[in-house]
Every structure is written in structure tokens, then in C-alpha cells.
Amino acid sequence: MPALASQPAGAIAEAMLAYKAGERSPTVMDRIARGFTEAEIRAIAAWVAAPR
Amino acid sequence: MRRRALLGTALLAAPALAQAAPRVVVIGGGFGGATAARALHRLGFAVTLVERNATYLSCPFSNAVIAGLREMEAQRFGYEGLRREGIAVEQQEARAIEDRRVVLADGGALPFDRLVMAPGISLRPDAIPGLDTEAMPHAWRAGPQTLLLRRQLEAMEDGGLVVLSAPANPYRCPPGPYERASLIAHYLKARKPRSKLILLDEKDAFSKQKLFEEAWAALYPGLLEWVPLSSGGKVVEVDAAARVVRTEFGEHQAAVASIIPPQAAGRIAQAAGLTDRSGWCPVDPVSFESRQRPGIHLIGDAIIAGAMPKSAFAANAQARVCAEAVAALLRGEAPAPPKLINTCYSLVEPGYGISIAGVYRPANGLLADVPGAGGVSPLGAPAATRAAEAGYAEDWFRTITADAFG
Numbered sequence: 001m002p003a004l005a006s007q008p009a010g011a012i013a014e015a016m017l018a019y020k021a022g023e024r025s026p027t028v029m030d031r032i033a034r035g036f037t038e039a040e041i042r043a044i045a046a047w048v049a050a051p052r
Numbered sequence: 053m054r055r056r057a058l059l060g061t062a063l064l065a066a067p068a069l070a071q072a073a074p075r076v077v078v079i080g081g082g083f084g085g086a087t088a089a090r091a092l093h094r095l096g097f098a099v100t101l102v103e104r105n106a107t108y109l110s111c112p113f114s115n116a117v118i119a120g121l122r123e124m125e126a127q128r129f130g131y132e133g134l135r136r137e138g139i140a141v142e143q144q145e146a147r148a149i150e151d152r153r154v155v156l157a158d159g160g161a162l163p164f165d166r167l168v169m170a171p172g173i174s175l176r177p178d179a180i181p182g183l184d185t186e187a188m189p190h191a192w193r194a195g196p197q198t199l200l201l202r203r204q205l206e207a208m209e210d211g212g213l214v215v216l217s218a219p220a221n222p223y224r225c226p227p228g229p230y231e232r233a234s235l236i237a238h239y240l241k242a243r244k245p246r247s248k249l250i251l252l253d254e255k256d257a258f259s260k261q262k263l264f265e266e267a268w269a270a271l272y273p274g275l276l277e278w279v280p281l282s283s284g285g286k287v288v289e290v291d292a293a294a295r296v297v298r299t300e301f302g303e304h305q306a307a308v309a310s311i312i313p314p315q316a317a318g319r320i321a322q323a324a325g326l327t328d329r330s331g332w333c334p335v336d337p338v339s340f341e342s343r344q345r346p347g348i349h350l351i352g353d354a355i356i357a358g359a360m361p362k363s364a365f366a367a368n369a370q371a372r373v374c375a376e377a378v379a380a381l382l383r384g385e386a387p388a389p390p391k392l393i394n395t396c397y398s399l400v401e402p403g404y405g406i407s408i409a410g411v412y413r414p415a416n417g418l419l420a421d422v423p424g425a426g427g428v429s430p431l432g433a434p435a436a437t438r439a440a441e442a443g444y445a446e447d448w449f450r451t452i453t454a455d456a457f458g
């Protein structure tokens with residue numbers, strides 16, 4: 001499984017938005033993604049993808 | 053009290069500091085405190101962590117130690133990682149919290165601009181008449197009690213009755229008693245198949261209930277019996293020497309008993325005047341600042357967190373939010389309202405995991421569920437789903453312990 005931090009922000013955001021929409025096979029992430037707005041998801045993705 | 057709290061963060065903005073980096077002290081080196089110390093250090097503060105023990109023993113996965121599925125050393129984490137990063141670790145007890153300074157057991161004092169406390173829980177075995185925790189271990193803090201309960205189970209003859217109890221809400225790790233019952237049942241089924249387990253519950257409903265009951269019906273029929281409050285689940289008294297557990301409805305002769313007593317915030321929080329009549333600590337849900345003593349923030353199992361459960365995951369999430377809030381307040385800014393996540397995995401047997409997740413935000417002075425989010429694993433899911441979640445549980449443990457302890 002590729003490390004999340006190596007993914008571009010756009011890909012992370014699209015994956016979380018797909019979980020939120022119920023379009024990816026459910027794990028725990030679908031339940032969590034539903035708690036965030038699209039803007040929040042894009043902010044989270046940018047933070048995760050940012051070099052640290 | 054609520055009105056006072058709403059004023060809290062606004063009025064308590066930054067002490068006018070000189071140029072020196074603000075000093076932040078963290079008390080308690082569990083999942084919450086260790087995470088907070090690291091997060092505050094990364095934000096540029098001079099951080100001292102006060103923790104009385106040389107190492108930390110994790111409660112998550114300690115039910116597996118009780119059931120012989122895991123060794124205690126896999127639960128142990130040290131503070132070398134924090135020290136390496138430049139966090140000062142004071143290995144001693146904090147004795148008192150005075151105005152802007154922590155007094156230590158050796159008589160020294162640590163001045164602070166802001167204090168973060170993660171004092172965990174205290175147990176109240178005195179609330180159950182007759183209870184002797186050596187004869188009937190609670191094992192609700194990982195350590196000698198965990199190993200004591202394991203040895204008692206190992207020494208028990210086949211055919212014995214194991215009696216467990218679950219307290220009323222709120223308490224540390226809401227699904228914990230049910231995971232414990234599951235894993236001990238797994239041990240009995242494999243090693244002592246003529247034995248039985250009764251779980252006496254001071255509640256009529258519990259976390260992940262349908263998922264646990266589905267698993268128990270499939271895995272432990274006739275072996276594991278759950279007794280809710282309304283059927284006599286409340287333990288009113290024990291005879292520890294005779295291993296008798298009495299409820300409102302009758303008594304049980306146990307071969308091994310694990311009685312989990314009611315709980316309250318860690319003792320130092322009580323001594324410092326941070327608890328209310330409930331025994332837990334009221335905090336502002338944005339800044340995690342105490343509603344009773346300004347300048348002191350509280351996180352983890354000790355706090356009144358509304359819908360957010362007392363879990364290692366929750367403590368870790370609160371620690372990160374609290375660190376950002378402390379930084380904002382020390383800059384003289386208002387902390388941003390957070391959203392927090394919790395996920396708790398439970399094992400019902402090796403390779404069979406179930407979970408509950410939630411997303412939380414401040415509302416009406418507490419943390420409330422974000423509507424539409426969260427929930428539990430699906431009922432009736434295939435074995436592959438359960439196996440995947442058991443794997444996620446182990447991944448989570450590796451991730452959170454690395455995040456807290458480095």
C-alpha cells in the first residue's frame with residue numbers, strides 16, 4: 001500500500017470525496033469522510049500531502 | 053458554569069510575554085500527554101513532560117495480554133523518543149498545581165505559561181463493598197493487574213465460572229469490557245471448554261452491541277452470557293475471599309472474577325480542583341481549557357467530552373487540537389473550532405475485528421457528533437471484512453504508538 005504522504009493532494013481529496021459519496025468499498029474511511037465538507041477534505045488532503 | 057466557560061477563551065488570551073519562548077508543561081505521559089508534548093514541541097515551545105513512570109503500558113490491546121494472545125512487553129513504550137527530540141522528561145510525580153507552576157515530588161517547581169494535563173483515570177474500588185482488587189483484578193490500567201488476571205485464568209480449572217463486570221457510563225474504553233469478555237471466551241473455548249463466562253453489566257445497552265452479540269452467537273454460544281442491568285447486571289457487593297459476586301437479583305460463585313469499578317478523573321485533577329461533582333473535568337470544547345482553572349488545559353479520559361468516548365484515539369486527537377489551541381492563545385489569538393475523529397477497534401477473536409467511528413465538533417459547550425458521520429462496522433459482513441478490520445486494528449496500534457511516543 002503506498003504511503004499516504006507520497007500521494008498528491010488532489011488524489012487524496014478525490015479518494016476521500018469518493019468515500020464520502022459511498023463510491024468506494026466501505027472501510028472506516030467512509031464513516032469518517034461523511035463528517036467533513038468538501039472544503040475541509042481538500043484542506044486535510046493538502047496538509048497530508050505537504051512536505052514536512 | 054456554562055456561561056463562565058463561554059467567556060473563558062476570549063478573556064484568557066496571551067499573557068504579555070517577553071521574548072523568551074513560552075513554557076508549556078504537560079502532566080501525564082499516556083497517549084494524550086505524550087502526543088501533546090510532541091505536538092507542542094513541534095510548535096516551538098519549551099516543553100517539559102512530567103510522568104511518574106519510566107515507561108508506559110498501553111491499555112489498547114491489553115485484553116489480548118489477559119487472554120494469552122500477546123505479551124506485556126509489546127504494550128510497553130518509553131520516552132527516549134521524546135527526549136531525543138528535545139522534550140524535557142521529568143520522571144516524578146506532580147504533587148500540586150499552584151498559580152502558574154507545577155510543584156514536583158522532589159520539591160522542585162516548573163513554572164509554566166500554559167499547562168496541559170492528561171491525568172487519565174482513578175479507579176474507585178471502594179464504591180463496591182467487599183472489593184479487593186488483588187482477589188478480583190480490574191485490570192483496567194495495563195500493568196500488574198493485567199498479568200494477575202491472566203495468571204488467575206491460567207490457574208483456573210476447566211469447568212469454572214468466570215465473572216466479569218462492566219460499569220455504568222462514563223468510563224475508560226466503552227467497548228473494552230465486551231472485548232475482554234470475547235477474548236477470555238476465546239481462551240476458555242480453546243483451553244477450558246467446560247467453563248462459562250458471565251458478563252454482569254450496569255447498563256442495558258453498550259457500544260457495538262449488535263456486532264458483539266452477532267459474534268458471540270456465532271463463536272461462543274452457551275459459553276458467554278451477557279446480563280444487562282434490567283436482568284440483574286448491577287454488582288452490589290462482593291465477597292472477595294470467597295469469590296462471590298452479588299447482584300440485585302442473586303449471586304454468582306466465580307472461579308475467577310474481574311470487577312471493573314466506577315472511575316473518575318486522575319487523582320491530581322481532583323486535588324487541583326479541576327473536577328466537578330461528577331468526578332470528571334469540564335473543559336471548553338474548542339481549547340480544552342479547564343472551566344474551573346484558567347491557563348490549565350485537560351485532555352483524554354479525564355475530561356467531560358460529550359459524545360466523544362474515553363479512548364486512546366480520542367486522547368491523541370484532543371492532544372493535537374489542544375496543542376494548536378495553546379499556541380493560538382499564547383499568540384493572543386482565538387483558537388479555531390476543531391473537528392475531531394475517533395475510531396475504536398475491538399477484537400472478538402484473533403482475526404475478527406469490529407469498529408466504531410465518529411466525527412465530533414463543539415456544540416452547546418460539549419463535543420457533539422457531526423450528524424450523518426460515524427457509525428459501526430456492517431452487521432452480517434463476510435469474514436474477509438472482519439479479518440481486514442483486525443488488521444486495521446494492528447495498523448492503528450502501530451501508528452498511534454509511533455505518533456505518541458516517537
